[in-house]
Amino acid sequence: MKAVLRGQNPESIAAIAEESGIDLVEDGAAADCCICFGGDGTLLGAEREFPGLPKVPVRRRPDTADTRQTARDLFDRVVQGRASVTRLPKLAAEIGGRRLLAVNDIYIRNEDVTSAVRLVVEVDGVVHFGEVVGDGLVVATPFGSSAYYRSITNSVIHVGIGLAFNNSTEPVTHLVLDEESVIDVTIVRGPAILAADNNPEPVRVTNGDRIRFMRCEHQAVIWGIGNILRMDQALPTGSRRLRWLKPAAERNRAEGEHTNGD
Numbered sequence: 001m002k003a004v005l006r007g008q009n010p011e012s013i014a015a016i017a018e019e020s021g022i023d024l025v026e027d028g029a030a031a032d033c034c035i036c037f038g039g040d041g042t043l044l045g046a047e048r049e050f051p052g053l054p055k056v057p058v059r060r061r062p063d064t065a066d067t068r069q070t071a072r073d074l075f076d077r078v079v080q081g082r083a084s085v086t087r088l089p090k091l092a093a094e095i096g097g098r099r100l101l102a103v104n105d106i107y108i109r110n111e112d113v114t115s116a117v118r119l120v121v122e123v124d125g126v127v128h129f130g131e132v133v134g135d136g137l138v139v140a141t142p143f144g145s146s147a148y149y150r151s152i153t154n155s156v157i158h159v160g161i162g163l164a165f166n167n168s169t170e171p172v173t174h175l176v177l178d179e180e181s182v183i184d185v186t187i188v189r190g191p192a193i194l195a196a197d198n199n200p201e202p203v204r205v206t207n208g209d210r211i212r213f214m215r216c217e218h219q220a221v222i223w224g225i226g227n228i229l230r231m232d233q234a235l236p237t238g239s240r241r242l243r244w245l246k247p248a249a250e251r252n253r254a255e256g257e258h259t260n261g262d
Contacts, residue, residue: 002023003024004035006034007035007060020075031050034046036056054222056222088103089219090215100195108185110135119131120186128175137165137166140157161176185211
């Protein structure tokens with residue numbers, strides 16, 4: 001078993017991995033997995049660097065006998081092929097020949113904090129709400145919905161795609177869409193920033209730019225932690241869990257047909 005190792009100050013975890021029979025290498029192409037020693041940010045960065053390579057997350061905690069044994073047990077399961085496998089959906093955003101990928105979320109944010117951004121949002125070809133005015137929007141996966149998306153909506157999602165409007169003038173703050181939905185966003189008035197996960201290289205977007213969001217054809221593969229989906233954890237009192245709703249475009253078409261029938 002060969003692995004690349006990513007994280008801050010990974011010396012202690014490296015020794016435990018080698019004791020378990022894992023050969024640490026520098027070349028991701030030669031590795032069977034990537035050990036991510038840290039938090040969510042380490043995992044997101046590793047997936048960006050080594051897309052598709054299975055990740056083995058190890059939380060960085062105080063160095064005690066218990067934490068060392070927990071890491072050793074995890075590495076033993078990985079080496080023996082007994083580690084659980086979780087596949088996380090990813091998102092893609094396309095603009096002008098460039099493609100951003102995310103495990104958590106992709107968001108548009110006003111570049112000038114003193115000026116709102118104006119957007120037109122289409123879901124599966126249907127315009128929603130007309131022109132939306134606010135600080136931007138967030139498109140999230142179920143895994144990522146416990147981050148920025150939850151801070152806006154006070155909810156998480158189990159399946160599908162979450163779309164949340166950040167500090168907008170619209171009374172509706174979010175939509176829960178089918179995972180096959182395609183979201184097109186046109187910047188009516190910018191400038192704004194388009195960013196994915198913790199990628200340090202965002203894209204500047206401005207008037208007339210059109211961004212397409214969709215589910216990515218690839219997934220992030222996680223070894224060894226069956227409950228990595230953070231939505232399985234307890235939420236603060238008053239928080240809500242949302243499941244998939246009928247695609248908004250389909251609802252609009254149905255409502256239109258009903259209206260015409262009247």
